[in-house]
Amino acid sequence: MEYPQPESATETSIDLAATVVLPAFNEELALEQVLISLFAVVDESTEVIVVDDGSSDKTAEIASRFPCRLLRHRQNYGKGAAVQTGLLKARGRFVIVMDADSTYPAEVIPAMIALSHDYDFVRCTRSDGMSNSPMVNRIGAKILDSILKVVYHLEGFDYLSGLYGVRRDALQKMRLAADKFDLEIEIVIKARALRLRSVTMPITYGARLGPKKLRPWKDGWFLLREIMAMALVYNPGLTFVLPGMLIWTLAASLMFILSRGGSITTPYAVRLDVNSFIIAAMGATVGFQFVVFGVAAALFGVEHGARPGRWLVFLSNGVVRFATAMAGILSFVIGMVALWGLVEPWLAAGGGNFHATRRLVLAGVLVSMGVQVVFASLFISIFARRLATAAKSGPEGRLLQPISAHPTTE
Numbered sequence: 001m002e003y004p005q006p007e008s009a010t011e012t013s014i015d016l017a018a019t020v021v022l023p024a025f026n027e028e029l030a031l032e033q034v035l036i037s038l039f040a041v042v043d044e045s046t047e048v049i050v051v052d053d054g055s056s057d058k059t060a061e062i063a064s065r066f067p068c069r070l071l072r073h074r075q076n077y078g079k080g081a082a083v084q085t086g087l088l089k090a091r092g093r094f095v096i097v098m099d100a101d102s103t104y105p106a107e108v109i110p111a112m113i114a115l116s117h118d119y120d121f122v123r124c125t126r127s128d129g130m131s132n133s134p135m136v137n138r139i140g141a142k143i144l145d146s147i148l149k150v151v152y153h154l155e156g157f158d159y160l161s162g163l164y165g166v167r168r169d170a171l172q173k174m175r176l177a178a179d180k181f182d183l184e185i186e187i188v189i190k191a192r193a194l195r196l197r198s199v200t201m202p203i204t205y206g207a208r209l210g211p212k213k214l215r216p217w218k219d220g221w222f223l224l225r226e227i228m229a230m231a232l233v234y235n236p237g238l239t240f241v242l243p244g245m246l247i248w249t250l251a252a253s254l255m256f257i258l259s260r261g262g263s264i265t266t267p268y269a270v271r272l273d274v275n276s277f278i279i280a281a282m283g284a285t286v287g288f289q290f291v292v293f294g295v296a297a298a299l300f301g302v303e304h305g306a307r308p309g310r311w312l313v314f315l316s317n318g319v320v321r322f323a324t325a326m327a328g329i330l331s332f333v334i335g336m337v338a339l340w341g342l343v344e345p346w347l348a349a350g351g352g353n354f355h356a357t358r359r360l361v362l363a364g365v366l367v368s369m370g371v372q373v374v375f376a377s378l379f380i381s382i383f384a385r386r387l388a389t390a391a392k393s394g395p396e397g398r399l400l401q402p403i404s405a406h407p408t409t410e
Contacts, residue, residue: 017045018094018113018165021086022068023079024050028058030102030209035066037106046113047092050100053082079213080183084176095171099162102209103132108201112165120170120196123188124163125156129205134212140220144185144227151231151238152189156200159188160223163203170196182226189227193234193306234306236297241311244290251283255365259358274357281361288369292376299383308387316387321377328373335366 020038024031031050038048048068052060054076063070071085083097094116098104108124115122130138141160148154166187173194178186191198231239258277298312314320342356342363354360 016092019090019092020048020096022050022100023082024100025053027100049086051082051086078180081179096165104163119199120167121191121198122165124203125158126205127202132207233301236294240294248287251280254280316384325377328370332370338363
């Protein structure tokens with residue numbers, strides 16, 4: 001999908017303290033009350049943007065009665081797409097996103113703006129009033145909160161809150177892609193990856209005005225998939241490197257046990273012999289591939305703004321890279337010598353039956369892994385300078401690139 005470029009200098013040069021973005025889809029019952037509450041607490045240093053995401057009711061008409069900027073999608077693209085359209089047009093130094101369904105208190109907006117002087121990311125947590133949310137939504141939110149804590153080592157709770165603010169220069173370091181209800185998850189994960197200075201503010205959650213948009217089961221499953229998908233890039237140590245090391249260790253241990261010949265009978269009368277040795281060799285190769293792919297995923301994350309983990313910085317060290325490459329070359333040479341020592345006598349004898357299967361497989365594994373280690377070291381070398389810079393000074397800024405290639409009018 002094509003991403004639009006940020007607005008021209010004339011569009012973004014106005015110096016405002018904050019921008020409040022209200023994504024709205026068929027919110028005619030709540031929007032007027034929300035806007036009245038907002039304009040009662042903000043002044044001329046804060047702009048309000050309403051993004052009408054293809055509404056079929058009077059949402060746009062209501063917004064046009066207030067001194068806010070109205071952006072309109074020609075069709076419904078989703079909450080995330082609406083927010084990103086607002087982010088693209090925002091001119092405030094601090095950008096606040098708030099649902100337009102009257103569930104979040106507008107009176108906390110000035111306090112959020114004040115906190116933006118010391119923090120990059122201000123997140124409002126629903127500490128009271130959650131009885132206004134359906135039970136299934138509350139249970140689902142707690143489950144997703146728990147998964148996010150485990151996978152991304154996040155602190156606090158209520159990561160799906162629809163009221164939060166991010167400094168615009170911090171948003172420029174995120175390459176947001178979510179176009180539905182997963183936007184909050186993407187922002188909170190990337191805020192953690194970028195090491196943003198974060199703070200939470202407790203609020204009271206109000207009763208919703210108008211029809212509910214969230215479909216608990218379908219959207220909950222969608223959010224879970226997105227959480228796990230982002231883990232491939234933002235926590236590759238857990239999703240690839242750790243499982244790969246475990247698979248490699250188990251497979252290599254089994255190879256070592258069976259490498260001297262003979263067989264082993266397990267307590268369940270399963271016999272492990274040369275066939276098991278070959279499977280173990282395949283497992284060792286697959287496990288190492290997991291590790292290499294995890295390193296590649298981590299490097300991809302760094303290129304997209306994430307701070308590199310200590311293990312990745314360690315691997316990028318010049319001495320470590322050289323030692324790793326030398327180990328790979330040594331493994332390759334030993335494997336090739338072993339292969340020649342097995343194949344040459346066999347060919348000299350005219351071929352025929354071959355009985356050194358285990359040694360042949362072991363030599364092949366040494367050659368294969370040696371080549372992979374060398375190329376992995378060279379691959380990391382390409383990013384070594386970038387990793388060192390990112391580890392010391394944080395990620396470089398990037399232009400905000402919203403998903404909103406969606407037609408809009410203003």
